[in-house]
Amino acid sequence: MNKNLSIIGAPMDLGQLRRGVDMGPSAIRYAGVIERLEQLKYDVDDLGDIQIPRPNRKEVQIEDNLRNLKEVAEGNAQLANSVDEVVESGRFPLIFGGDHSIAIGTLAGVSKHYENLGVIWYDAHGDLNTGDTSPSGNIHGMPLAVSLGIGHDRLTGIKDYTPKIKPENIVIIGARSLDDGEKELIKEKGIKVYTMHEIDRMGMTKVIQESVDYLKDRTDGVHLSLDLDGLDPHDAPGVGTPVMGGISYRESHLAMEMFAEANFITSAEFVEVNPILDEKNTTASVAVGLMGSLFGEKLK
Numbered sequence: 001m002n003k004n005l006s007i008i009g010a011p012m013d014l015g016q017l018r019r020g021v022d023m024g025p026s027a028i029r030y031a032g033v034i035e036r037l038e039q040l041k042y043d044v045d046d047l048g049d050i051q052i053p054r055p056n057r058k059e060v061q062i063e064d065n066l067r068n069l070k071e072v073a074e075g076n077a078q079l080a081n082s083v084d085e086v087v088e089s090g091r092f093p094l095i096f097g098g099d100h101s102i103a104i105g106t107l108a109g110v111s112k113h114y115e116n117l118g119v120i121w122y123d124a125h126g127d128l129n130t131g132d133t134s135p136s137g138n139i140h141g142m143p144l145a146v147s148l149g150i151g152h153d154r155l156t157g158i159k160d161y162t163p164k165i166k167p168e169n170i171v172i173i174g175a176r177s178l179d180d181g182e183k184e185l186i187k188e189k190g191i192k193v194y195t196m197h198e199i200d201r202m203g204m205t206k207v208i209q210e211s212v213d214y215l216k217d218r219t220d221g222v223h224l225s226l227d228l229d230g231l232d233p234h235d236a237p238g239v240g241t242p243v244m245g246g247i248s249y250r251e252s253h254l255a256m257e258m259f260a261e262a263n264f265i266t267s268a269e270f271v272e273v274n275p276i277l278d279e280k281n282t283t284a285s286v287a288v289g290l291m292g293s294l295f296g297e298k299l300k
């Protein structure tokens with residue numbers, strides 16, 4: 001793994017309705033992430049947080065069923081530029097959210113450096129909605145579709161090229177809440193999805209082994225987009241859209257350890273940590289623990 005990490009905080013909360021997720025990057029830093037990674041002998045450069053526009057709350061813009069479109073697009077354009085510079089400089093970008101709409105910017109910044117960027121979408125949700133299919137108008141439910149080039153051009157057009165990723169290079173892990181439009185898109189595009197059904201049925205070891213084998217063959221880099229709501233709400237309570245019956249803490253560590261062994265992750269983001277909804281910063285601590293495993297922590 002690349003031993004030089006650059007951290008970028010993306011305190012975005014405009015892609016959904018629950019306040020507090022903008023404090024996610026601070027919560028993750030307070031949970032000791034830098035010390036943890038330095039112990040693992042990484043050179044860690046914390047670039048601080050990008051600036052997220054703060055719209056007047058009384059004038060929330062909903063255009064084409066896209067809440068705060070202008071601000072979300074602006075924040076993501078900035079994030080895309082920062083991430084692009086990090087990859088350009090040969091360092092590993094590690095991004096802290098913020099709501100999951102920030103994956104629009106991350107992927108826009110990362111994917112131009114790869115012919116076939118793989119994406120692991122670790123999430124209870126597919127985040128494959130568009131303004132037309134979204135039940136909520138919340139852009140955090142849309143970033144994977146946007147990255148496939150499907151959605152409003154203010155979002156798909158960030159960094160001037162589209163699409164950012166190909167459907168056959170995506171693996172979704174942990175899905176248990178998919179809207180009708182998302183299910184259709186998954187079928188239409190042939191996206192690989194391991195729902196909780198497959199995780200229960202096959203076991204996490206097999207699910208991750210298959211995912212690794214699948215992506216290793218076809219990609220030249222792999223981005224891990226980890227939404228903390230992929231985990232069970234008992235293990236990660238501080239998230240805005242919890243869904244029962246999720247991936248356990250132990251299964252998640254196993255997944256990260258297997259990704260570390262495969263030595264193929266080239267960028268990562270940890271999103272949807274909301275300290276206002278959390279219990280004593282548990283969810284940020286879980287995120288930091290998972291980063292420990294992802295970056296090679298071992299007991300023996």
Ligand SMILES: NC(=[NH2+])NCCC[C@H](N)C(=O)O
Pocket residue numbers: 099100101125127129134135136137138140141142177179227229241272
């Ligand atoms: N990143 C997330 N937590 N996404 C939740 C999305 C929930 C729902 N599918 C929606 O579109 O509103």
Ligand SMILES: [Mn+2]
Pocket residue numbers: 123124125227229230241
């Ligand atoms: Mn989610």
Ligand SMILES: [Mn+2]
Pocket residue numbers: 100123125127140227
């Ligand atoms: Mn998500």
